[in-house]
Amino acid sequence: MSVTENFKPTIVAFCCNWCSYAGADLSGTNRLQYPANVKIIRIPCSCRLNPMFVLRAFQKGADGVILCGCHPGDCHYTTGNYYARRRMTLLFSLLDFMGIERGRTRVEWVSAAEGAKFAATMNEFTETIMKLGPNRRLEDLRCRKD
Amino acid sequence: MQKRLKEKALELLSNCTVTRVLGWKTGEFFYDLTPAVFETAEEVEKEFVYSGFSGANLSKYLIQESRKQGKVAVFLKPCDSYSFQQLLKEHRILRENVYVVGISCNGLLDMEKIRAQGCEGVTAVTEDGDTLTVDTLYGTTKLSRNDCLLERCAVCKSKKIVAFDELIGEQGEELESNRFDRVAELEAMTPEERFAFWREELSRCIRCNACRNVCPACSCEKCVFDNEKSGVRNKAIADSFEENLFHIIRAFHVAGRCTDCGECSRVCPQNIPLHLLNRKFIKDINEFYGVYQAGADMDTKSPLTDFTLDDCEPSIVHERGGVQG
Ligand code: SF4
Ligand code: SF4
Ligand code: FES
Numbered sequence: 001m002s003v004t005e006n007f008k009p010t011i012v013a014f015c016c017n018w019c020s021y022a023g024a025d026l027s028g029t030n031r032l033q034y035p036a037n038v039k040i041i042r043i044p045c046s047c048r049l050n051p052m053f054v055l056r057a058f059q060k061g062a063d064g065v066i067l068c069g070c071h072p073g074d075c076h077y078t079t080g081n082y083y084a085r086r087r088m089t090l091l092f093s094l095l096d097f098m099g100i101e102r103g104r105t106r107v108e109w110v111s112a113a114e115g116a117k118f119a120a121t122m123n124e125f126t127e128t129i130m131k132l133g134p135n136r137r138l139e140d141l142r143c144r145k146d
Numbered sequence: 147m148q149k150r151l152k153e154k155a156l157e158l159l160s161n162c163t164v165t166r167v168l169g170w171k172t173g174e175f176f177y178d179l180t181p182a183v184f185e186t187a188e189e190v191e192k193e194f195v196y197s198g199f200s201g202a203n204l205s206k207y208l209i210q211e212s213r214k215q216g217k218v219a220v221f222l223k224p225c226d227s228y229s230f231q232q233l234l235k236e237h238r239i240l241r242e243n244v245y246v247v248g249i250s251c252n253g254l255l256d257m258e259k260i261r262a263q264g265c266e267g268v269t270a271v272t273e274d275g276d277t278l279t280v281d282t283l284y285g286t287t288k289l290s291r292n293d294c295l296l297e298r299c300a301v302c303k304s305k306k307i308v309a310f311d312e313l314i315g316e317q318g319e320e321l322e323s324n325r326f327d328r329v330a331e332l333e334a335m336t337p338e339e340r341f342a343f344w345r346e347e348l349s350r351c352i353r354c355n356a357c358r359n360v361c362p363a364c365s366c367e368k369c370v371f372d373n374e375k376s377g378v379r380n381k382a383i384a385d386s387f388e389e390n391l392f393h394i395i396r397a398f399h400v401a402g403r404c405t406d407c408g409e410c411s412r413v414c415p416q417n418i419p420l421h422l423l424n425r426k427f428i429k430d431i432n433e434f435y436g437v438y439q440a441g442a443d444m445d446t447k448s449p450l451t452d453f454t455l456d457d458c459e460p461s462i463v464h465e466r467g468g469v470q471g
Binding site for chain 2: 055073083086097107141
């Protein structure tokens with residue numbers, strides 16, 4: 001897929017309130033740089049991420065979706081992220097099966113103390129998406145205008 | 147077989163074991179048998195049909211039927227019995243109100259496949275061992291029965307009846323099945339090809355919701371897709387993404403509970419191979435979390451309501467072999 005010169009990817013990052021959201025905050029207070037096109041959505045726990053949210057993000061034009069949660073074992077609700085891990089594994093695999101490139105979906109465990117990891121992850125993820133180019137939408141052929 | 151089922155139905159009604167029998171009767175055409183409840187011996191005598199076209203899985207109807215007064219008898223083929231047991235496991239059916247007659251099965255027929263072999267204007271299909279005699283307006287043809295099986299029967303996973311009160315015919319066994327072959331073929335394609343494949347298939351969907359309605363695993367009384375406020379619109383016309391979203395969510399909702407009964411693909415009027423989405427989930431679950439067959443027993447936990455501390459990370463999707471995107 002060709003990479004357009006001025007392609008600015010839209011990236012949606014779902015961040016768990018108890019860790020990654022604070023991690024994002026920390027990276028902000030530490031003045032670490034990460035791309036402004038990363039849109040953070042706060043969720044109470046990684047397992048709050050309904051597969052529908054991921055699809056909605058893609059529907060509304062996201063080029064990549066990333067979920068950040070507490071490290072396995074550290075979930076504020078003890079086990080939420082273990083369930084999220086299974087769900088997202090299966091969902092991402094299905095999206096891949098339907099032709100959404102693997103690189104567009106990702107899960108990363110980021111704690112509240114890992115501001116640097118947060119920024120690094122976002123930079124790296126944005127780079128991957130830049131390489132992949134704009135997302136092709138899962139669309140209905142009947143709706144094509146051309 | 148039809149004779150034996152009819153006799154059984156009559157016997158159960160006459161000795162008051164049950165007050166109703168759940169079976170099949172002729173719908174609009176002889177090949178579109180529809181599920182029906184029979185309350186009297188006359189109805190059974192007149193309308194009860196069991197043939198190669200009795201594909202409909204009756205287990206889902208028990209959610210409603212088992213809550214009514216009196217016991218209901220039901221005929222379950224092997225794959226239906228998996229759906230039945232899965233529903234029991236989820237506490238959706240009142241077991242004490244159901245009398246299950248398990249019936250052995252040698253595969254059911256697909257009218258589309260008969261048509262595809264050049265039979266038009268079919269007026270009757272008679273089965274005789276491995277051959278089908280198809281009468282049409284233009285004459286009679288003989289076909290091999292194996293070439294006319296429903297997709298799910300052609301790759302049958304098990305002939306074992308997992309829950310029953312009595313059996314008609316022989317108890318069978320789990321089979322070695324190559325049901326994941328098509329999924330593997332798709333996996334081996336490039337992302338572009340897969341993308342194109344699914345665009346092609348899903349763009350035929352007319353959102354009749356039949357696949358949702360028929361699915362025994364899809365048994366919520368209130369469905370997110372019926373909720374106007376959920377933001378899920380009903381038509382591709384509202385947003386070109388909607389049908390895709392519907393299909394992903396539909397498949398995901400039954401992941402870990404889908405018994406691979408094949409009903410979704412059977413009822414789809416647009417012949418969309420929906421089972422491939424569900425099978426992809428089953429295949430992944432088997433590979434990631436160990437082999438699991440929904441409905442096979444009453445006590446193992448469904449893989450999506452369970453976890454282990456050292457499950458694979460979602461990045462396995464990227465790391466696994468196959469064509470990269
Ligand atoms: S998703 Fe399809 S194959 Fe799976 S249980 Fe439902 S109807 Fe059967
Ligand atoms: S049964 Fe077929 S046409 Fe109807 S909603 Fe399901 S996929 Fe679409
Ligand atoms: S609270 Fe952070 S993942 Fe559960």
